[in-house]
Amino acid sequence: MKKTIEEINRKIAEGSVCVVTAEEMKEIVEELGAEKASKEVDVVTTGTFGAMCSSGVFMNFGHSDPPIKMQRVWLNDVEAYTGIAAVDAYLGVTQLSESRGMEYGGAHVIEDLVRGKEVELRAISYGTDCYPRKKIVTEIALEDLNQAVMVNPRNAYQRYKAATNSSDRVLRTYMGTLLPNFGNVTFAGCGEISPLNNDPEYRTIGIGTRIFLCGAKGYIIGEGTQHTPPFGTLMVKGNLKEMKPEFMKAIVMPGYGVTMMLGIGIPIPILDEQLAKATAIRDDQIFTEIIDFGVPRRDRPVVRKVTYAELKSGQVEINGEIVRVSPLSSYYMAKKVMEELKRMIDKGEFFLTQPVERIPTSGKMKPMKQREVKVVKSVMTKAVTISPTTSIEEASRIIIEKNVNHLPVVDENGVLIGIVTSWDVAKAVAMGKLGKVSDVMTRRVITAMPDEPIESAARKMEQYNISALPVVDAKKRVLGLVTSEDLSKLLARW
């Protein structure tokens, strides 16, 4: 026996609908089996609450007198995109304030508006016959806008890669702060209660599906960008004026920037046994991978495969060690979303819709087409290496003769054990220290790998305030040297 969405909506109107949360549904199916559960339950509410960077709001400010065709516009000093009609703009959540930098951004402006606060609008223009005004500064609140429509190109990731860090320094990423030497793991997504995991064939979640978006009724308008099932995503819209501040939160990922946590809930109509079975999915059936952010490349190495059940347990094993795990999504809030949506349906305030179009059940994510990826190997020069027993006097002679500033110090197998710069040598001479280079060399050397992109090498030099990196192979044997001069020559050619 199959149900229809019309039948379920009739039950919602009558107040006789049986609606449960995804959490409750797992238990029900376990107890009754999928067939019986599909007869008993009409709707399962799912929820997620996490950082969703690909979000923002289209706004229409109304026309000033005399009118202006906004060329650039800022709200509380956060720029919005206005390369559309005169007083339309799109404010993205990750856009940073021009005066306050990383502590305030688009997400904060949106949250401030929803909380009823006024924000400062500043716009400039070149002036035209039809729009003569060149500048405007005013205060606006959400109620002053003609429209404020949240349109998010990529939300509600079905599942996401977990993150760790093999390098020897703290990394501050969009996945939170990652401690060195596999010090912790972070992950995003709500696993078994997350919307797309409960309808993985996307039978009921499609274009036109009415959803809960930050407390308002919103709609799915298509698959999201980078939609790659089972890493599916959604593009959604909703009226900002109907949203509730408790279901959104502007946050700052230290060292990365501003983003926004959003609460999204999707009702899944239990039309048949298959859907009942799908909504019974458990965290131990949802797989993802832990990837290594210690490697600053697009294709970061996979450390291991992992289930959401393991991630949610709070610890995972990596290379025989127990590593603690932090979620980045808030289950506490995701559960609130599920429960609020359940309440709305129960009370007859929220009706379900039939999707007008399905979203793709497969997809591929292509890398960016680049002219070329320049790697360290292509710009490195030959390194002049010395042994640790070389005298400082001899080192100074080599520096002059070979016209170099950096002498990597290697053992008898060519393995890097230190580095001496012309500065170290000059300092040693000035202080009257005329021993061996091993007395003055730096032992903790920052290095580069031959196939590392030059951007990564440049970032290391900038971070550590150094001007060259020895290039080493996996066994730490010196292959060459990359200097800031080599890189700036390259940049000059661009």
Place this chain on the structure above:
Amino acid sequence: MLMLLKFDSKTIKKPIISTATLETNALINILRANVGARRGEMVVEVDDSKAKEVEEIFRRFGVEVIELKEAVVKDEDKCIHCGLCISICPVEVFKFDENWKVIAETEKCIHCGVCIKVCPCQALSLPI
């Protein structure tokens, strides 16, 4: 009792912790130490029964002693319960309760301040 000790250029060179232990028989647990050439800071834990005695010795040497009464504070209005602090805290102050709410067992806090810098909601602070 938790104490924050501040050493200046004179006291930093002296074996004050060992002296305090030898004189009082107190076990002094060093939770955090930052020792430089001219100054240093240390957070130590001493059993309450011996705390006064140990503190006296530190002061006698000229070490500045600040008793740490309040641990990390979590602003419940700001916390969104993402749990990022859980895997960062070296002494496991933070954990989820049965409703996935982040709770802080502040008596474990060693005042390292690491969590304050990672919280995306600026919900954590460390009063001195």
